Amino acid sequence: MNVMVIGSGGREHAIIKKIKENPNVDKIYALPGNGGIAQDAICVNIGAKEIEKQVEFAISNNIDFAIVAPDDPLVLGAVDELEKAGIKCFGPNKKAAIIEGSKVFAKNLMKKYNIPTAKYEVFSDSKEAIKYLETAPIPTVIKADGLALGKGVIIANTLEEAKKAVKTIMEDKVFGASGAKVVIEEFMEGPEVSVLTFTDGKKIIPMVSSMDHKRALDGDKGLNTGGMGTIAPNPYYTDDIAKKCMQEIFIPTIEAMNKENRTFKGCLYFGLMITKNGPKVVEYNCRFGDPETQVVLPLLETDLLNIMIATANEKLSEINVKFNNKSACCVIMASGGYPEKYETGYEINISKDIEAQIYIAGAKEKEGKLYTSGGRVLAVSTTADTLKQAIEKAYKEVEKISFKNAHYRKDIGAKCVG
Ligand code: AMP
Ligand code: GLY
Numbered sequence: 001m002n003v004m005v006i007g008s009g010g011r012e013h014a015i016i017k018k019i020k021e022n023p024n025v026d027k028i029y030a031l032p033g034n035g036g037i038a039q040d041a042i043c044v045n046i047g048a049k050e051i052e053k054q055v056e057f058a059i060s061n062n063i064d065f066a067i068v069a070p071d072d073p074l075v076l077g078a079v080d081e082l083e084k085a086g087i088k089c090f091g092p093n094k095k096a097a098i099i100e101g102s103k104v105f106a107k108n109l110m111k112k113y114n115i116p117t118a119k120y121e122v123f124s125d126s127k128e129a130i131k132y133l134e135t136a137p138i139p140t141v142i143k144a145d146g147l148a149l150g151k152g153v154i155i156a157n158t159l160e161e162a163k164k165a166v167k168t169i170m171e172d173k174v175f176g177a178s179g180a181k182v183v184i185e186e187f188m189e190g191p192e193v194s195v196l197t198f199t200d201g202k203k204i205i206p207m208v209s210s211m212d213h214k215r216a217l218d219g220d221k222g223l224n225t226g227g228m229g230t231i232a233p234n235p236y237y238t239d240d241i242a243k244k245c246m247q248e249i250f251i252p253t254i255e256a257m258n259k260e261n262r263t264f265k266g267c268l269y270f271g272l273m274i275t276k277n278g279p280k281v282v283e284y285n286c287r288f289g290d291p292e293t294q295v296v297l298p299l300l301e302t303d304l305l306n307i308m309i310a311t312a313n314e315k316l317s318e319i320n321v322k323f324n325n326k327s328a329c330c331v332i333m334a335s336g337g338y339p340e341k342y343e344t345g346y347e348i349n350i351s352k353d354i355e356a357q358i359y360i361a362g363a364k365e366k367e368g369k370l371y372t373s374g375g376r377v378l379a380v381s382t383t384a385d386t387l388k389q390a391i392e393k394a395y396k397e398v399e400k401i402s403f404k405n406a407h408y409r410k411d412i413g414a415k416c417v418g
Pocket of ligand 2: 289
């Protein structure tokens with residue numbers, strides 16, 4: 001069986017390493033992949049958004065199954081085009097991917113179907129948004145409607161900051177067309193939990209819970225990033241909360257999408273906040289999270305490719321998805337300066353006695369050596385019997401990797417282990 005994975009980050013590397021475990025897999029192609037992924041798959045120089053070329057490649061290389069991992073191609077309809085050409089895919093079609101592609105869609109869906117989330121208003125006119133802010137409770141949260149590389153959310157602690165956010169998004173158009181509309185929503189408080197799920201539109205199977213660390217610096221300080229590290233399972237996600245989420249959030253979301261004629265098949269990611277009034281949805285993503293995938297997949301016992309094929313064939317109810325009882329920790333090593341300006345091109349040295357899984361996100365290969373090429377460079381991922389041990393092990397392994405100006409947080413999971 002030939003498999004093609006669209007994407008180029010640490011998440012894609014983790015998916016590829018996992019599907020390699022399936023004995024029926026012949027060739028794995030990564031489009032475009034990266035210098036590290038090249039050790040586990042054949043990298044092809046076709047970008048994640050070059051859908052036409054992806055389809056051509058799939059046809060001429062006898063691809064049996066495609067995994068579309070990033071948000072952009074999903075929202076642009078890569079799955080629709082591949083399926084039209086007869087290629088089976090893991091991932092939602094364009095109609096369903098809108099759950100991440102438009103925050104206005106997601107919020108209106110939750111309101112219509114009584115799915116708990118922050119109260120909100122939608123604006124397509126900046127003057128009206130600013131007028132509304134005069135009476136809105138502060139802090140408040142301003143969100144660009146469309147995709148914005150994870151940067152379209154601004155938490156404003158003063159009225160001035162809030163007005164500035166609206167102007168930046170709607171008038172200066174820093175996120176382009178993604179900022180034509182904004183959502184202004186209630187500020188919520190509580191621990192955050194990421195729950196990735198497999199769903200074929202009929203059945204929904206939550207994976208082990210996790211916690212992302214989005215800020216660049218220790219103590220949740222600094223700018224928002226794509227994610228600086230993760231742990232799993234998330235201790236704030238108790239059995240009671242999990243039950244509540246299943247009944248009040250997960251199943252209602254799948255049913256809502258079906259009723260809207262937008263059946264979701266693939267990995268639906270629930271970004272949750274455990275508020276004092278119960279769990280609420282912060283965001284939906286139409287794909288695996290990055291770097292959540294780098295802690296969730298190492299704990300998965302069931303064959304990933306078989307789950308993905310069953311999802312595509314709407315036969316998820318026939319699969320018993322099992323995770324082991326261990327814990328995992330992932331520390332992201334980034335280029336100093338990320339998420340702002342940073343330099344690349346530095347050699348990455350990884351000691352031979354490394355005992356962690358290394359998932360490469362931003363590196364190029366040259367004459368057998370890896371050089372940094374992105375903001376997030378790699379993930380160091382470990383598993384152990386307890387979360388404390390997994391964290392200790394991850395930081396021990398981080399010491400075995402070096403590149404110039406490397407930056408990583410020293411407190412991944414710290415608030416979970418007391
Ligand atoms: P999002 O891209 O929607 O996940 O938002 C990015 C981050 O902003 C989330 O992980 C939260 O930490 C924070 N955030 C988003 N919405 C809210 C909210 N309504 N209240 C508090 N924090 C929020
Ligand atoms: N880690 C958050 C995301 O993938 O959007």
